[in-house]
Amino acid sequence: MAYKNALRATLDEVGSIAHFTGRFFRNAFYPRFEWNELLRQCTENGYRSLPLVGITAFIMGLVLTVQSRPTLARFGAESMLPSMVAISMVREIAPVITALICAGKIGSSIGAELGSMKVTEQIDAMEVSGTNPFRYLVVTRIWSTILTLPILSVLAMGISIWASWVGVNIKDAVSWDLFYRQVFESLVFSDFIPAFIKSYFFGLAIGVVGCYKGYNTEKGTEGVGQAAHSAVVVASLLIFILDLVAVQITDFMGIN
Amino acid sequence: MEQPATKPSIPVPTDVHAEKVISIRGLCKAFGDNAVLKGFDLDVFRGENLMVLGKSGSGKSVLIKCIVRLLDPDAGSIDVLGEDVLTLDQEALDRIRVKIGFLFQSSALYDSMTVQENLEFPLRRHWIEKGTQDTGALVEEVLTAVGLPHTRNMYPSELSGGMKRRIGLARTLILKPEIVLYDEPTTGLDPISGKEIVELILELQRTYGTSSIIISHDLHVAKLAANRIALLHEGRNYLEGTYQDLLSSKDELVKRFFIFM
Secondary structure, eight states, X not given: OHHHHHHHHHHHHHHHHHHHHHHHHXXXXXXXXXXXXXXXXXXXXXXXXXXXXXXXXXXXXXXXXXXXXXXXXXXXXGGGHHHHHHHHIIIIIHHHHHHHHHIIIIIHHHHHHHHHHHHTTHHHHHHHTTOOHIIIIIIHHHHHHHHHHHHHHHHHHHHXXXXXXXXXXXXXXXXXXXXXXXHHHHOOHHHHHHHHHHHHHHXXXXXXXXXXXXXXXXXXXXXXXXXXXXXXXXXXXXXXXXXXXXHHHHHHTTOO | OOOOTTOOOOOOOGGGOOOEEEEEEXXXXXXXXXXXXXXXXXXEETTOEEEEEOOTTSSHHHHHHHHTXXXXXXXXXXXXXXXXXXXXOHHHHHHHHHTEEEEOTTOOOOTTSOHHHHHHHHHHHTHHHHTOSOHHHHHHHHHHHTTOGGGTTOOGGGSOHHHHHHHHHHHHHTTOOSEEEEESTTTTSOHHHHHHHXXXXXXXXXXXXXXXXXXXXOHHHHHHHOSEEEEEETTEEEEEEOHHHHHTOOOHHHHHHHHHO
């Protein structure tokens, strides 16, 4: 019985999130557009996430290089290091790690902010003043995550490849020119494009889940904490599911 | 719907008020099995302050949230300024909402914005687009009206409870509403701040000619601010009358209200 109830609750939640996503798309392409708020959200969610994403990408690139090096050296394949790191970073690690970092930072922030606005009746106040709060608060936040996640992912790719060059130079002396050439000889557009496209969907997932959890907060301040927490958990899970789907699609299309 | 058997007959002074600005008939609202409003009827006339008095949890806030469609009632009709708000589409509803001010119990100021930005927020979406009036002058006017012209650049977290309530009122007034709905305007305030808010409500009624519904369980507010009082009991409009009518009522329920509240 408990399993049945849990399953029903999960399916209800999935249905509600799907409905919320549909409502976003119904509002996303029609005026009135809240350009100022969108710009502010892009700054908050994109620009202000850059240091965290940058540091994480740098460490990931460096660590992957340092840890892979001994194994490749055992097979005499150290020269493959730039290609290996670049392909891993571009195809998988940079987009997924960036999305997970943003799920934690942006998802929780959106969930807590909207949740707090909900329990203090600020959303109701917006509505009774004749402003559409869904358009002003939700549409702008989701658009901002959709637009900034791919940019952050591309920056993370670049930073991690640079960090890999730093890692290689801890023990060897390899010029940036040589490293850069080896990276781009191994990379093709079909490595980059799927990663770039899936970042849009990661952004959509983070924005939708954060806004959904915040916009539907109940139970006062306790609910605000729950909204922030569950926004991170659900968005992170969705990112892995979307990644799995993306891998299946690219495999089916013969891109892998 | 069964009417209370003990309903007294205090005459409603409709003769002194010409135009109905709000007319509610048979309003019902339930949350699950809990029926809060069970066929509530009410008329509000132009220029009057009508107070809805009732116990906590009797459905007073639900009533005014239904008027602005923050909640959708299960049955009944609500006419505001001649329009049935329950049948309006979103655009028409937004238009009518601009004519109805709503002061929340929590003030509901946008805490990431300064006082000035809070006041400009509703303006930016309505009047300024039409270029009819200067924003700065309107902000100055309503801040002066609520007696807080110096708070323009302050954040809500820097304001006291009474000041927040006044700024909330200023934000409501900036759209020049014809009707103002006050949700527990003095709850949580000290007696002096509460009295100041009541005086402000009366001042705004005189200056702007607004019609109001004041939700409260505070008899001092009823005595000072209300032209008429409606008693909400068990989901219905139990009776209406002036403060004096209710005070001199022989009805047991009304007497209990005046003894215990």
